[in-house]
Amino acid sequence: MIPPEKRPISILLAAPRGFCAGVDRAIQIVEQAIRTWGAPVYVRHEIVHNRHVVERLEALGAVFVEELDDCPEDRPVIFSAHGVPKSVPAAARAREMIFVDATCPLVSKVHVEAQRHFDDGHEIVLIGHAGHPEVIGTMGQLPDGAITLLETVADAESYQPRDPAKLSFVTQTTLSVDDTAEMVAVLQRRFPAIAAPHKEDICYATTNRQDAVKAMGETADLVLVIGSPKSSNSVRLVEVAKRAGARDARLVGSAEDVDWSWFEGVATVGVTAGASAPEDLVEDLIAAIAARFDARVQEVRVTKEDVVFKLPRVLAE
Numbered sequence: 001m002i003p004p005e006k007r008p009i010s011i012l013l014a015a016p017r018g019f020c021a022g023v024d025r026a027i028q029i030v031e032q033a034i035r036t037w038g039a040p041v042y043v044r045h046e047i048v049h050n051r052h053v054v055e056r057l058e059a060l061g062a063v064f065v066e067e068l069d070d071c072p073e074d075r076p077v078i079f080s081a082h083g084v085p086k087s088v089p090a091a092a093r094a095r096e097m098i099f100v101d102a103t104c105p106l107v108s109k110v111h112v113e114a115q116r117h118f119d120d121g122h123e124i125v126l127i128g129h130a131g132h133p134e135v136i137g138t139m140g141q142l143p144d145g146a147i148t149l150l151e152t153v154a155d156a157e158s159y160q161p162r163d164p165a166k167l168s169f170v171t172q173t174t175l176s177v178d179d180t181a182e183m184v185a186v187l188q189r190r191f192p193a194i195a196a197p198h199k200e201d202i203c204y205a206t207t208n209r210q211d212a213v214k215a216m217g218e219t220a221d222l223v224l225v226i227g228s229p230k231s232s233n234s235v236r237l238v239e240v241a242k243r244a245g246a247r248d249a250r251l252v253g254s255a256e257d258v259d260w261s262w263f264e265g266v267a268t269v270g271v272t273a274g275a276s277a278p279e280d281l282v283e284d285l286i287a288a289i290a291a292r293f294d295a296r297v298q299e300v301r302v303t304k305e306d307v308v309f310k311l312p313r314v315l316a317e
Helices: 021-037 051-060 087-094 105-119 133-139 153-158 177-190 204-217 232-244 279-292
Strands: 008-015 041-044 062-065 077-079 099-101 123-127 147-150 167-171 222-226 248-252 268-273 294-301
Touching (some): 008 204, 008 279, 021 051, 021 105, 051 062, 077 087, 105 133, 105 167, 123 133, 123 177, 133 147, 167 177, 222 232, 222 279, 232 248, 232 268
Parallel strands (some): 008 268, 008 294, 041 062, 123 147, 123 167, 222 268
């Protein structure tokens, strides 16, 4: 029996996609810590927001916990890439624990900026999403009340500082570039003296992945973003795809989560991955599409990334 002919489909593969330098470094920190000190090594909060990454590291000997109180004194603990409030390493020092901070250097940059503005006597506005670990970590760098969180344009319009002449803003690193620009424009219109970051806080990887999705969004009938619902940068990619003109865009954890009814009437599908999603999940998704369709893959590259972050000295030696 002759197999039925597969329907042709174009796959637009976004580049850059997947792991960024901060995620890569955080995962290497856990792996190297296990090699250095043996298992188990404790990790406070998911090292990055991806179930596949977490499960692989658990198999190597990582134990993921939510709070430092869940860790024994005699085993090393690692703080996630999202950053932690200052109280967390202080508590680890007080308990004389071995700890390694895997905070992304670009998140640490925001922490340093916030501290500098605070030292200058400024009130600080943080643009971000309430409850996200990165936001909790950034707000926890300073005393309660020093930072005000703004989530929407409406928040930016209604915010009333104590002194508009002594005001600064910082942002979460994984936001929508366009949404954030809109909020910043409102703050700068209302408070012309507001101090901005020396260099934009939204990280290069978030920006690049959004630019790649914009480049393919307008020609894609469907965009599939591999990532976790907990991953801010992955969720933003779905929003960016729809705004760029994609007829439909979906967040999937892996190829197993695809509902193939989404492909009805689809001639072109865009594929990308959030900054915490491994490349093998992208390869599996492309293989799953190719198994059902006569697929032709075309890369849509907007830039090349060559950023690498060094491991902390305690592990690099």
